[in-house]
Amino acid sequence: MHEYSLAFSIFExxxxxxxxxxxxxxxxxxxxxxxxxxxLRQGELLVLSHEALKEAxxxxxxxxxxxxxxxxxxxxxxxxRCPGCGYEGDAKYLAEEGWHMRVPILSCPRCGARVKIVEGxxxxxxxxxxxxxxxxx
Amino acid sequence: MHEIQxxxxxxxxxxxxLAGENYELLSSRGVRAFNVMGAIGSxxxxxxLKLAEELRRRxxxxxxxxxxxxxxxxxxxxxxxxxxxxxxxxGDDCHLDAHRVHHALxxxxxxxxxxxxxENVGNLVCPADFPLGTEMDIVVISVTExxxxxxxxxxxxxxxxxxxxxxxDLAEVVGVDPQRILAxxxxxxxxxxxxxTAAKSGHGIEELLSALGF
Numbered sequence: 356m357h358e359y360s361l362a363f364s365i366f367e368x369x370x371x372x373x374x375x376x377x378x379x380x381x382x383x384x385x386x387x388x389x390x391x392x393x394x395l396r397q398g399e400l401l402v403l404s405h406e407a408l409k410e411a412x413x414x415x416x417x418x419x420x421x422x423x424x425x426x427x428x429x430x431x432x433x434x435x436r437c438p439g440c441g442y443e444g445d446a447k448y449l450a451e452e453g454w455h456m457r458v459p460i461l462s463c464p465r466c467g468a469r470v471k472i473v474e475g476x477x478x479x480x481x482x483x484x485x486x487x488x489x490x491x492x
Numbered sequence: 493m494h495e496i497q498x499x500x501x502x503x504x505x506x507x508x509x510l511a512g513e514n515y516e517l518l519s520s521r522g523v524r525a526f527n528v529m530g531a532i533g534s535x536x537x538x539x540x541l542k543l544a545e546e547l548r549r550r551x552x553x554x555x556x557x558x559x560x561x562x563x564x565x566x567x568x569x570x571x572x573x574x575x576x577x578x579x580x581x582x583g584d585d586c587h588l589d590a591h592r593v594h595h596a597l598x599x600x601x602x603x604x605x606x607x608x609x610x611e612n613v614g615n616l617v618c619p620a621d622f623p624l625g626t627e628m629d630i631v632v633i634s635v636t637e638x639x640x641x642x643x644x645x646x647x648x649x650x651x652x653x654x655x656x657x658x659x660x661d662l663a664e665v666v667g668v669d670p671q672r673i674l675a676x677x678x679x680x681x682x683x684x685x686x687x688x689t690a691a692k693s694g695h696g697i698e699e700l701l702s703a704l705g706f
Contacts, residue, residue, distance in 0.1 A: 357586065357618050357621070357622075361504075364503045365503055372500070400647060400651065401504075402648075449646070449680060458650055460650065460680065461650060461651065462683060467682075476621065477502040478503045479502050480498060480499075481497065482496060
């Protein structure tokens with residue numbers, strides 16, 4: 356249950372960037388209250404409850420310029436690199452049924468050696484949906 | 493509405509960086525550290541105490557970090573065994589993180605420690621997401637938790653370096669087949685090591701030590 360602290364980290368980094376307009380495209384900084392959606396990418400190995408993260412976001416943003424904005428979270432497959440044969444790409448997933456969850460296997464799909472995780476444990480803000488002011492160019 | 497691409501990088505990157513700093517600090521002092529995870533009551537503390545006992549017999553100096561939501565029971569057990577230890581109370585957080593461990597390292601006499609066991613908060617969900625900067629991640633489970641622990645928490649087992657299946661001497665009493673746990677673990681983690689122990693009696697401790705490279 357660390358969703359609250361993750362939501363807070365997202366909130367802080369977003370606010371830090373809103374305070375430094377040069378770090379964001381001008382359309383975003385014109386009025387921060389117009390951010391409607393924050394698009395996140397979540398590596399599939401990260402244990403994360405979307406429901407809890409969204410609820411934490413609602414609570415944290417209350418009374419701030421980000422109130423009313425929503426998180427949109429996309430799960431992205433795990434990518435791996437094989438130190439043995441040099442393979443780099445999607446991880447293999449457990450094929451068997453009955454696990455009720457996509458379980459990545461840290462084994463090289465090509466040669467079977469143990470692989471390193473390139474992507475799959477991260478949580479990143481990738482895009483913002485902003486509402487343009489009526490009549491704005 | 494417009495969608496604007498921004499790149500904030502990884503929210504969890506800070507954790508990775510801090511873990512990297514811990515790893516550097518530990519390596520520079522010649523300390524081998526192990527992150528010991530597992531459910532409440534799986535026997536993490538007992539496994540560590542038994543490992544420490546044998547390591548000290550071999551002249552290897554052991555230290556410990558006890559991570560718990562509240563209380564200092566594990567910490568006191570380490571201290572009573574003569575192990576230099578630091579207690580971390582996470583205060584309702586369900587996992588240790590690299591930042592908290594960093595402070596614990598500041599309070600430990602690292603120059604007098606060769607091997608450091610970091611006992612994580614009893615939990616099989618969140619600790620998997622927070623690297624501490626240790627050499628190896630170990631999960632201790634016990635047969636008394638049932639034979640479906642791997643199936644219930646596949647993500648942590650898929651990533652861990654080693655699993656210790658503890659209390660195997662009770663397997664028959666509780667009607668659990670350790671081989672079934674083992675088979676599930678092999679499926680989600682073909683490269684992880686698995687060691688069967690009954691830590692209280694010392695069974696499997698030698699084998700576990702050699703799997704840890706001692």
